[in-house]
Amino acid sequence: MKAALTTLGCKVNHYETEAMRELFAQDGWELVDFSDTADVYVVNTCTVTQTSDTKSRQMIARAHRSNPDALVVAVGCYAQTAPETVAALEGVGLVVGTDGRKEIVSRVKEALLAKSGEAYVSPIQEMRTFEPLSAVRDSRTRATLKIQDGCVNFCSYCIIPYARGPLRSRPLDEISGEVALLAAEGYREIVLTGIHLASYGRDFTEKSATLLDAIARASEPDGIKRIRLGSLEPLFVTGATAKALSENPKICRQFHLSLQSGSDTVLKRMNRRYTAEEYLQAVGLLRQYMPDCAVTTDVIAGFPGETEQEHRETLAFCERAAFARMHVFPFSLRKGTKAETLGGQLPRAVKEARAKELLSLGKRLTAQSLRAQIGSVVEVLAESDGAGYSGNYIRVRTDAPEGDIVRIRLEGFDGEMAFGARLD
Ligand code: SF4
Structure with a gap:
């Protein structure tokens, strides 16, 4: 049997998809690309914005189009908050929320057995205990x-x-x-x-x-x-x-x-x-x-009611905090x-213009913070592609074998990639 998994949303969702992928692999499933034909498609949905809901629905529809006979499984945050809506989407055969993914393989097998055209909404758990997905x-x-x-x-x-x-x-x-x-x-x-x-x-x-x-x-x-x-x-x-x-x-x-x-x-x-x-x-x-x-850090631009003055306060604050990186x-x-329910929703153009301003400040602060590192000695954990990260998250070029930790004195940057002399 072939399974294909995809993820929308945050790092935690990506983490959980990888853990589910591992569970399918352990059970002997063949894991294929989400664009390939599979027997089961798992869409780990996100609901953090309205756009995330839309994208989640689009991925579900895409899976159904790829193989109308396949079982489409909706898991994650959107499935948790709107199980009935999600269950009613064409092709969805199983809905699991943000808990119970540890048993995803047995639930999929149950749903395949019971496949009758109606989505099986697995009982959305009460979420009382930690779900121990592996690393x-x-x-x-x-x-x-x-x-x-x-x-x-x-x-x-x-x-x-x-x-x-x-x-x-x-x-x-x-x-x-x-x-x-x-x-x-x-x-x-x-x-x-x-x-x-x-x-x-x-x-x-x-x-x-x-x-x-x-x-x-x-x-x-x-x-x-x-x-x-x-x-x-x-x-x-x-x-x-x-x-x-x-x-x-x-x-x-x-x-x-x-x-x-x-x-x-x-x-x-x-x-x-x-x-x-x-x-x-x-x-x-x-x-x-x-x-x-x-x-x-993360910053939100254009929260409801945000005045120009409040936006300026945020810009000035970020400058003072001298962030190494800003996600806007x-x-x-x-x-x-x-x-x-808050009044003062801002037009999209205002939100985007403010985000742009914050992003350009973020870029300047990143460059400033990287420049300040020139001359310092960092420990780099070498990866397989000729580079690795320092503890303070600078990407540094190194030809050390994967897994080695080497000390490097930083001499400069190519964009955001640092280079320097190895000390040991
Ligand atoms: S701390 Fe706030 S932003 Fe973060 S997950 Fe909780 S409610 Fe959401």
Whole structure:
């Protein structure tokens, strides 16, 4: 039997698709390209914007067109939030939400057996426990391990709390087990990821644990040389956490703190739980304890009601924070979120013009931050294509064998690719 999988949306979705792919492979399925003819198509949907819903529906339709006899399976966030709508789409034979993907293969087999023309909507789970999908091997040196799911922050523009449900964390012993396995397979770098990583452990009732405990477990095997962290909430960074992170030499000096806006009034309307000043303090603490660290961020341009003055505040804030990289998104209204009820929706042209301005500032700041690295010595984990990443996420050319960690003094850049002299 042939299965084809595709993903829309965020890194976590991509992670989960890879994990499902692995489950099909373990069960002896032949995995083919999504554009090929398959017996089963799995579309891991996204609902973060209206466009994501549309794209999810388009992928489902595409799968059905490729083979009208195939079973089309819709999983993920859009399937979770609108199961009936998704089940009614032509070709859909099985709907699974954001839980229960660990059993995807047996559900597909059940649905194939029961195939009667009507979509089988698998009971959308209550999402009470962490779904232990195995780590995703990104390359032969780096693997991503999801250790947390769910979010209860309810930022006013975000559908994720509705799509992903409450906080669930992967137990510490499971993290240890997965990481030991990856170390034995020769992996050197682990990326710890989650929907709201900083909330790790808040759902544990019997034993308390925090993200720092999870990091400590992931750092234990000798073979694991690096731990990279997914997006963090600014308020996670206190003097104590910044100090603890700096004391772990395996932690990559790259931290992604989502900003979204540099204006307090916009942050408030977004229901973010920090002020611009608090955010800046977090960045300051990271740099105080780890002066070589790179801080990256996300920014939304043109949130409802955003005035020109508030936009200017964000530009000035980003300049002060001196981000190493900025991901910029023009605001996109998501049905069912609080932002839908806010007045002052801005015309698309305004949102795009503001996004463009932020993007060009981001490019300038990236170039500035790379230039500042010339002369510094970085440790690069070599990959198979003649380059690798430093801990602070600079792509550096190296001819070292894949998996080796080499010290390189940076001498310059070709675009965003650094080059330099190897020291050992
Ligand atoms: S913290 Fe806010 S933006 Fe992030 S997933 Fe939760 S609700 Fe969405």
